[in-house]
Amino acid sequence: MASCKTSNVVKCKAWPFVEGCLHASLPCRNVCFWHDRKLRICDELEAIADGLPLADPLKCLQAANQLLPLLRMSHACEEEHVFPVFASGAHHGERSASIRRLLAEHIEDESAAEDLTDTLLAIGRGGAVDNPEALGFMLRAFFCASRRHIAFEREHILPLVAQQD
Numbered sequence: 001m002a003s004c005k006t007s008n009v010v011k012c013k014a015w016p017f018v019e020g021c022l023h024a025s026l027p028c029r030n031v032c033f034w035h036d037r038k039l040r041i042c043d044e045l046e047a048i049a050d051g052l053p054l055a056d057p058l059k060c061l062q063a064a065n066q067l068l069p070l071l072r073m074s075h076a077c078e079e080e081h082v083f084p085v086f087a088s089g090a091h092h093g094e095r096s097a098s099i100r101r102l103l104a105e106h107i108e109d110e111s112a113a114e115d116l117t118d119t120l121l122a123i124g125r126g127g128a129v130d131n132p133e134a135l136g137f138m139l140r141a142f143f144c145a146s147r148r149h150i151a152f153e154r155e156h157i158l159p160l161v162a163q164q165d
Contacts (some may be wrong), residue, residue: 031082031158034074035150041066042143045116049139053132061124064117071113075106078153085161098157105149112142 044063048055083099116138129135 031074031077031153034070034077035154037070038074038146038150041070042146045139045143048120049136049143052136053129055123055129055135057124057126060120064120064124067120068110068113068117071106071110075110079103079106082153082157082161085164086157089160089164102149102153102157105145109142109146109149112138112145116142 041063044059045067048059048063083102087095087099089095119135119138123129
């Protein structure tokens, strides 16, 4: 099973949203690290999409090799450590509906990441970009959904988890 533990988390891009989490020993402390890593890979995928119909094989290989393991580790951290604390708070019914939706998004994201990984690996190994429009749509659908998921967690989940300390 993936670990939620990271090395020294001092400050991340999510600072305004999770400052309380970073100063406490809360489950959301390391989610900041995973969010930043996911946002970096979203930026890399966006750069690939912006460069189509040409694609740098090395960048495709690098993104393909990082994408699925990163998502699985990040999702495991959230599901094992953040969601249970969030669910234990007030308004349990409303929160469990949000958690169910986020869990479903995790499954959808991992499925999309598997498809992207296959495609990016093929390009990285010298394959052609057969349909740049379709690949661009696939990349953009993935990184836009990932960014929305992260924004929701930062704006709604992590502040509430921080308050429960």
